[in-house]
Amino acid sequence: MGIQKRLVGSYFVVSLITVMILEIILITFVHYYFNNNVERILTNQAELSASFFHQYFDAEDLEQQSERLLKGFSENSNAQVQIIQANGTLLQSTTGERIGEILNDFEDVQEASLGKVGIWRGFDDSTHEALLAVSYPLKSQETTVGVVRFVTSLTETIKTINYISAIFISIGLFVLAIVAVLGVLVSRTITGSIKELKIAAEKMAEGDFAVTIKKRYRDELGTLADTLNMMASKIRRNEKLKNDFISSISHELRTPLTSIKGWAVTLKSDGGNGKLLLEDGLDIIETESDRLTCLVDELLDLSKLDNGRMELYCTPLHLNELLEHIRKQLAPRAARQRVSLDVHVDRHMPVIHADENRLKQVLINLLDNSLKFTSSGGIINVNAQVDKALRQVIISVEDTGSGIAEQELNNVFQMFYKGNNNQAGSGLGLSISRQIINLHHGEMKLYSQFGKGTKIEIYLPV
Ligand SMILES: Nc1ncnc2c1ncn2[C@@H]1O[C@H](COP(=O)(O)OP(=O)(O)OP(=O)(O)O)[C@@H](O)[C@H]1O
Ligand SMILES: [Mg+2]
8 A cells, every 4th residue: 555545544544533533422412412401391391380289289189170280381381281190090181182091101100100200201103203201290288199291202302413413424524524635635745755756766776876856845755865865976976986086097007008118119129229228218117117016006005995904914113213214215305306304203202003014105105295296495394293191193294395275175185186286196195094094093184285385194092
């Protein structure tokens, strides 16, 4: 069963039960009220008549006075009035029927003969009418000498009750109809959104992520639409990233390969005659092969990081030794570029627990960037400090290089992102470095001002 049917169905069932309970209570009440009213009126009239008799006709003979009494009793009543002797014989009746008959069969007459008030509800077989009779004892000096009986047809009362009940039932049906219509309308707003979501989800399942779902309301379904849209846009972005990735790799691979191939062809045609040319060519082939190896290594690192398969081999590590080693390694290049490279390490540097090779990879990456983007005369400062309070060491690499424009700051950690810089490499260095630092439960922060320089801080727990 569809959601719409279920929703409308449940609205309807709840309303039906409510309406039915209300109707039963109301109709029962109306029934009770009208019947009770008629009974009260008859009882009042009978009581009045009896007390009238008691006051004025106490000493008289009932049979002789019965005609006068009937007249008096029936004056203010629409009901049929009967005067009955104590033995049950009907003396007088406003309809004039059944006079002389014994009415002891009726419960109310029996009760009244015993001196109590009698009430009887029954059915008149000849007229097919529902009847109500109230009998009251007529007393003379504490003995019951007869009975006054008021009988009325309930046809009108029943008609009124039925009429009012019919009105109530119609109102109930009307309410149910409104509930059904509203239910359909309201549920449509819900099922409409669900249908859209379903169609969009189906399209996405088929691989079409260009769909966007319109958010109709700010409810759970709206949130779901947002989530699906976000998912689709993420997938689109990943798709684009993947394509960019492939084209970047192809591009990065092609440059060194072209150069290797070019030199191989040159050397082959030359026949190995020019020794100088041969050396130059082999040199270039070697560096380009190194570049390729480097790139492939980086790609392998990336894929390991991505799959969470990169393992750290952490050992106790003296930062000052590591930094000194790196400084020695890069000093010739810095000197060649006429860039001053200074390393300063806090004297009380604690031994940290880290993967030496990976940390070295990160620092060389940062220094490689600084060297690449700092022109001659610039300064590169490497600083290692300890923050005892927070139990962490901070390594900062600061340069006076080209800096990074503000709008690019968020992008430099993305894979393959390189600024508009012709010094840029494959654009993987920072991305890999940051992931390695994160694996160490550390943090990497970048501050840069365009044209002034860049500072990168690495926080590592002790
Ligand atoms: N110290 C810096 N000064 C100025 N720009 C920088 C600096 N470090 C990084 N950048 C910018 O951030 C980009 C990304 O750096 P990243 O190290 O990820 O890539 P890359 O150095 O271009 O390539 P790779 O490191 O893979 O050889 C760089 O291309 C450059 O535009
Ligand atoms: Mg780099």
